Amino acid sequence: MAPFLDHVDDEETTSNKSRVTVIGSGNWGSVAAKLIASNTLKLPSFHEEVKMWVFEETLPSGEKLSAVVNETNENVKYLPGIKLGKNVVADPDLEHAVRDSDMLVFVTPHQFMEGICKTIVGKIRKDAQAISLVKGMEVKKDGPCMVSAIISEKLGINCCVLMGANIANEIAEEKFSEATVGYRENKKTAEKWVQLFNTPFFSVSPVQDVEGVELCGTLKNVVAIAAGFVDGLEMGNNTKAAIMRIGLIEMKAFSKLLFGSVKDNTFFESCGVADLITTCLGGRNRKCAEAFVKNDGKKSFDELEAEMLQGQKLQGVLTAKEVYEVLSDRGWLELFPLFATVHEICVGRLPPTAIVKNIVHTSPAPFIMELCSTPPNEAIM
Amino acid sequence: MAPFLDHVDDEETTSNKSRVTVIGSGNWGSVAAKLIASNTLKLPSFHEEVKMWVFEETLPSGEKLSAVVNETNENVKYLPGIKLGKNVVADPDLEHAVRDSDMLVFVTPHQFMEGICKTIVGKIRKDAQAISLVKGMEVKKDGPCMVSAIISEKLGINCCVLMGANIANEIAEEKFSEATVGYRENKKTAEKWVQLFNTPFFSVSPVQDVEGVELCGTLKNVVAIAAGFVDGLEMGNNTKAAIMRIGLIEMKAFSKLLFGSVKDNTFFESCGVADLITTCLGGRNRKCAEAFVKNDGKKSFDELEAEMLQGQKLQGVLTAKEVYEVLSDRGWLELFPLFATVHEICVGRLPPTAIVKNIVHTSPAPFIMELCSTPPNEAIM
Numbered sequence: 001m002a003p004f005l006d007h008v009d010d011e012e013t014t015s016n017k018s019r020v021t022v023i024g025s026g027n028w029g030s031v032a033a034k035l036i037a038s039n040t041l042k043l044p045s046f047h048e049e050v051k052m053w054v055f056e057e058t059l060p061s062g063e064k065l066s067a068v069v070n071e072t073n074e075n076v077k078y079l080p081g082i083k084l085g086k087n088v089v090a091d092p093d094l095e096h097a098v099r100d101s102d103m104l105v106f107v108t109p110h111q112f113m114e115g116i117c118k119t120i121v122g123k124i125r126k127d128a129q130a131i132s133l134v135k136g137m138e139v140k141k142d143g144p145c146m147v148s149a150i151i152s153e154k155l156g157i158n159c160c161v162l163m164g165a166n167i168a169n170e171i172a173e174e175k176f177s178e179a180t181v182g183y184r185e186n187k188k189t190a191e192k193w194v195q196l197f198n199t200p201f202f203s204v205s206p207v208q209d210v211e212g213v214e215l216c217g218t219l220k221n222v223v224a225i226a227a228g229f230v231d232g233l234e235m236g237n238n239t240k241a242a243i244m245r246i247g248l249i250e251m252k253a254f255s256k257l258l259f260g261s262v263k264d265n266t267f268f269e270s271c272g273v274a275d276l277i278t279t280c281l282g283g284r285n286r287k288c289a290e291a292f293v294k295n296d297g298k299k300s301f302d303e304l305e306a307e308m309l310q311g312q313k314l315q316g317v318l319t320a321k322e323v324y325e326v327l328s329d330r331g332w333l334e335l336f337p338l339f340a341t342v343h344e345i346c347v348g349r350l351p352p353t354a355i356v357k358n359i360v361h362t363s364p365a366p367f368i369m370e371l372c373s374t375p376p377n378e379a380i381m
Numbered sequence: 382m383a384p385f386l387d388h389v390d391d392e393e394t395t396s397n398k399s400r401v402t403v404i405g406s407g408n409w410g411s412v413a414a415k416l417i418a419s420n421t422l423k424l425p426s427f428h429e430e431v432k433m434w435v436f437e438e439t440l441p442s443g444e445k446l447s448a449v450v451n452e453t454n455e456n457v458k459y460l461p462g463i464k465l466g467k468n469v470v471a472d473p474d475l476e477h478a479v480r481d482s483d484m485l486v487f488v489t490p491h492q493f494m495e496g497i498c499k500t501i502v503g504k505i506r507k508d509a510q511a512i513s514l515v516k517g518m519e520v521k522k523d524g525p526c527m528v529s530a531i532i533s534e535k536l537g538i539n540c541c542v543l544m545g546a547n548i549a550n551e552i553a554e555e556k557f558s559e560a561t562v563g564y565r566e567n568k569k570t571a572e573k574w575v576q577l578f579n580t581p582f583f584s585v586s587p588v589q590d591v592e593g594v595e596l597c598g599t600l601k602n603v604v605a606i607a608a609g610f611v612d613g614l615e616m617g618n619n620t621k622a623a624i625m626r627i628g629l630i631e632m633k634a635f636s637k638l639l640f641g642s643v644k645d646n647t648f649f650e651s652c653g654v655a656d657l658i659t660t661c662l663g664g665r666n667r668k669c670a671e672a673f674v675k676n677d678g679k680k681s682f683d684e685l686e687a688e689m690l691q692g693q694k695l696q697g698v699l700t701a702k703e704v705y706e707v708l709s710d711r712g713w714l715e716l717f718p719l720f721a722t723v724h725e726i727c728v729g730r731l732p733p734t735a736i737v738k739n740i741v742h743t744s745p746a747p748f749i750m751e752l753c754s755t756p757p758n759e760a761i762m
Contacts, residue, residue: 165622176737177619178626203623203741237659238558241546242584245559245655252649264645265750268633273654274626281662282618356557360584369646 017044020196021051021101023116024108024133025069025090027312030079031168032107032133036196037085043195048087051101055108056092057311066092077311082172095123102128103196104157109313110136110147117154130159131181131193135218135315139322143329144258146214158184160193161210163217164270165278174201178270181206182213205269211259212266219254220276221316222323223247225342227280228289229355239356243338244280246359248273250336253368254323257332284309285316293352301346317346335368398425401577402432402482404497405489405514406450406471408693411460412549413488413514417577418466424576429468432482436489437473447473458692463553476504483509484577485538490694491517491528498535511540512562512574516599516696520703524710525639527595529563539565541574542591544598545651546659555582559651562587563594586650592640593647600635601657602697603704604628606723608661609670610736620737624719625661627740629654631717634749635704638713665690666697674733682727698727716749 022033033052040046054066069090073083091097102125134147148159164179183190190206198204230240255262288304305314324343327333333340341358344350403414414433421427435447450471454464472478515528529540545560564571571587579585611621636643669685686695705724708714714721722739725731
């Protein structure tokens with residue numbers, strides 16, 4: 001076959017293939033890249049290569065992180081010991097990493113999202129689709145804004161979300177997990193994301209409820225802080241279960257008050273009750289909150305994060321602050337004693353024992369329980 | 382004051398006071414007696430004395446259990462190290478223990494319930510009220526029968542239920558817990574039970590849904606067996622959370638299929654998601670199921686129960702069998718892969734790894750998810 005024809009064939013075949021960039025290379029970002037790379041190798045509708053934007057760091061050895069990732073096929077800092085797949089290419093240049101891709105996977109600490117959007121706006125493909133794995137929200141003058149909404153607004157593209165019971169290291173070891181994709185209208189787009197992430201050990205389901213899925217992923221970190229306080233106080237499993245139950249009710253009520261479109265069933269998906277459980281059992285927010293109590297509050301969360309998380313970020317404390325601002329702004333503080341108390345403990349205004357004392361006999365308010373039981377919206381999966 | 386008048390006064394005052402008997406003196410029964418006794422000492426509407434029927438056993442020392450309980454004020458076999466309260470009186474004679482009481486608290490392994498009812502029928506007060514803390518169901522020719530229904534039917538009295546995130550030893554240590562009282566119609570009766578059990582560290586809420594509350598308490602033991610298998614296989618928290626999530630969905634769907642009156646919100650009470658969590662973290666069903674896997678199925682659950690539980694009974698394996706009979710009888714086996722698989726593993730027809738393999742991509746069925754999201758009944762707490 002003549003080289004020319006060969007080339008044309010190749011162009012034709014590849015022109016419809018999607019190109020994926022993972023924006024972020026922390027613990028979860030690296031695992032997401034690995035999952036995706038295992039699928040792009042097999043599925044004909046995707047380019048094999050997966051770009052992964054690496055926020056460049058100089059390692060203690062003096063080498064650059066991105067160079068080491070490409071040499072060893074491992075993220076030696078955030079996911080050591082796990083091969084990412086040879087088709088994962090680390091790129092420290094954000095603009096370069098995103099410019100050819102039509103599928104953008106956002107997975108960074110949420111405080112970096114505004115800056116990332118500013119850098120890439122106008123420099124991405126017009127037909128690009130986004131998915132956010134980012135937990136957290138921004139509280140602005142006119143109310144809370146979810147990360148998926150920030151991406152959609154700043155970049156002018158559609159944005160789904162993926163959340164679930166996903167302790168990253170367990171997925172890296174290919175232990176069975178589930179996850180939920182939240183989408184707005186276009187089910188076909190959701191199905192493409194499901195195709196990209198789904199593996200025999202990572203079972204992904206789509207749900208038409210972006211805000212519900214995203215708020216589950218975000219708010220569970222606040223409940224995990226509460227659960228960590230209970231662990232630090234050595235109050236046992238009954239108390240911890242009570243706190244998680246009340247936390248789940250506040251998550252649901254808060255989500256439904258903010259967005260009337262949020263569906264009841266979302267809380268029974270992996271992003272809901274399952275993610276809450278796994279995060280309250282093993283996550284980093286729980287762990288740092290436990291340490292906060294064990295150190296009698298003498299070490300701040302900033303110090304604990306620096307000591308315990310090897311460069312990873314703690315979302316729960318920040319989210320608790322943002323949620324507190326919303327509650328305070330709207331006069332809802334008394335309706336959400338658990339959320340409010342977590343923040344008050346984090347900033348040292350209340351002792352950790354308040355996590356039980358403040359919610360007993362006051363939470364959940366009848367209004368909140370009733371809100372939880374309103375009929376689900378008409379469109380059920 | 383003349384002795385006669387004194388006597389009359391005393392009669393008048395006490396005639397309206399309720400007398401309580403706890404039927405059962407295992408781990409949970411002893412804790413229940415302790416909770417109740419702390420309240421009857423304080424509340425004027427109850428006689429101080431709490432009778433506790435003890436299934437008589439001879440201890441290794443040659444002494445009778447009931448005599449030792451009364452001498453030491455401790456249940457040395459099932460709750461060692463905890464004082465029950467001086468107003469708890471152990472009685473090995475069942476008929477004698479119940480005959481004067483108008484409040485009967487049933488808390489024995491459920492396989493003993495039929496025999497107990499046979500013994501006391503016609504020998505209790507006509508105005509007696511019952512509450513069941515018993516987990517399990519009987520499967521009869523014409524369908525499953527809950528323990529509260531057996532009590533009501535056999536004894537001709539009203540029966541409430543109390544369930545919740547209640548690992549007994551933690552309550553004995555006065556660590557904070559919650560519980561749920563399920564009642565049928567008479568809210569005043571429910572409130573009297575709440576009064577009897579509620580303490581500053583044991584927060585009880587009433588819900589008008591006997592079957593929902595009772596099925597939560599019963600079915601969660603089957604899910605705990607599944608969670609124990611996952612622990613034994615060392616599959617991690619994501620998998621465990623996924624199994625617990627699917628278990629919760631099957632609990633809800635099964636309950637609603639059996640009883641149309643079951644309410645959605647019941648699953649957000651302590652008896653629902655909270656009890657599921659605490660039982661899957663620390664309960665005896667989870668523990669024995671983990672050991673079953675670690676021993677490669679070479680030890681039966683009967684052997685593990687004898688070895689590990691010091692005379693306590695394992696409810697989950699029995700309930701799994703009963704649930705399997707219902708599923709099989711009604712042609713629902715495929716709708717409830719988790720419940721069905723737990724039983725198949727328990728009896729050795731499937732390997733423990735089936736707990737994940739059999740439910741991935743098959744559970745929960747769309748029908749089951751939809752069933753979970755039907756609007757709650759009109760009467761919301």
